[in-house]
Amino acid sequence: MRALLPLLRTSWAWPVGAAAAASARLLRGASAGPGPRRTMALYRTEERGQPHSPDYRLFFKNVAGHYISPFHDIPLKVDSEEENGIPTKRARNDEYENVFNMVVEVPRWTNAKMEFSATLDVKIATKEPLNPIKQDVKDGKLRYVANIFPHKGYIWNYGALPQTWEDPHRKDKSTDCCGDNDPIDVCEIGSKVLSRGEVVHVKILGVLALIDQGETDWKLIAINVNDPEASKFHDIEDVKKYKPGYLEATLNWFRFYKIPEGKPENQFAFNGEFKNKAFALEVIKSAHECWRALLMDKCDGGAINCTNVQVCDSPFHCSQEEARSLVESVSFSLNKGSNEEDQVWHFLGK
Numbered sequence: 001m002r003a004l005l006p007l008l009r010t011s012w013a014w015p016v017g018a019a020a021a022a023s024a025r026l027l028r029g030a031s032a033g034p035g036p037r038r039t040m041a042l043y044r045t046e047e048r049g050q051p052h053s054p055d056y057r058l059f060f061k062n063v064a065g066h067y068i069s070p071f072h073d074i075p076l077k078v079d080s081e082e083e084n085g086i087p088t089k090r091a092r093n094d095e096y097e098n099v100f101n102m103v104v105e106v107p108r109w110t111n112a113k114m115e116f117s118a119t120l121d122v123k124i125a126t127k128e129p130l131n132p133i134k135q136d137v138k139d140g141k142l143r144y145v146a147n148i149f150p151h152k153g154y155i156w157n158y159g160a161l162p163q164t165w166e167d168p169h170r171k172d173k174s175t176d177c178c179g180d181n182d183p184i185d186v187c188e189i190g191s192k193v194l195s196r197g198e199v200v201h202v203k204i205l206g207v208l209a210l211i212d213q214g215e216t217d218w219k220l221i222a223i224n225v226n227d228p229e230a231s232k233f234h235d236i237e238d239v240k241k242y243k244p245g246y247l248e249a250t251l252n253w254f255r256f257y258k259i260p261e262g263k264p265e266n267q268f269a270f271n272g273e274f275k276n277k278a279f280a281l282e283v284i285k286s287a288h289e290c291w292r293a294l295l296m297d298k299c300d301g302g303a304i305n306c307t308n309v310q311v312c313d314s315p316f317h318c319s320q321e322e323a324r325s326l327v328e329s330v331s332f333s334l335n336k337g338s339n340e341e342d343q344v345w346h347f348l349g350k
Helices: 002-007 018-027 093-098 236-242 246-256 277-295 320-328
Strands: 009-013 043-048 057-061 099-106 157-160 185-188 199-212 215-224
Touching: 093 099, 099 185, 185 199, 199 236, 199 246, 199 277, 215 246, 215 277, 236 246
Parallel strands: 185 215
Antiparallel strands: 009 043, 043 057, 099 157, 099 199, 157 185, 199 215
């Protein structure tokens, strides 16, 4: 048993969503007396297998310790006014409708391509029960994004909005391309380097439409609402004003990141123009509707695994006991991961 201890690790994420208010009712009074108030985490993660190995998985649990799907069971919107009785830090009250939950898959400056994906590329592993985060694998090899001068790895905290899905059978009217079969990606531009598996509240500022092999792959631009500078940011123009050069760097990062693999430059809809918050919110609304149809078995989800614990009216709903059995059935190796991150800097000629 001692040999398995390093392979089963847990970490906590701060509370989000309506469940935080429910947990608060259970927790009030537990920390009476002087001194700072402590909040109890709503979500925690549990690692199985070694990082940088094909069988590594990062599973999610709720505050009660029950396994959940980060893709299906974490709500898209932040619904509660308080977290454990403490008002959340928001820039303006009228922006409440613009606050969403983001699941962090890749911390800034890292290279491992960790995602929950609905495709056979395997990324939040949407093909697997309860959709744990895993490292993307291609041709039997773990994937890492290249370091392209002057950047190191991902230049934002990268993740996805839960309860969204870009339907590969539905053509987007604005891009004339179908979706990429994934949750919507998020580039969080705040000052803090976040941790894999964190669930954070973000304000949506805008969106970029990457066209990847003929599919629409939306990239939301967002900022953690608890970032020290969050109150300055309300729309995409504020990114240009307060973080000059960041959007240009983002466009170039997505344009060139596959070139070291021998692939051509990526293309974009709208000539690479970043669309504003209002446009982005419509994209999110559409993707959430597609996800809802997916969970209700009203569209072709292909290989996506829709097993969930908390969407009770879904035909794919399972019990807590069934969820635990699914996780415990996952096999993993005792072998140490390779940790072969790409530490080479690539200089692209003009």
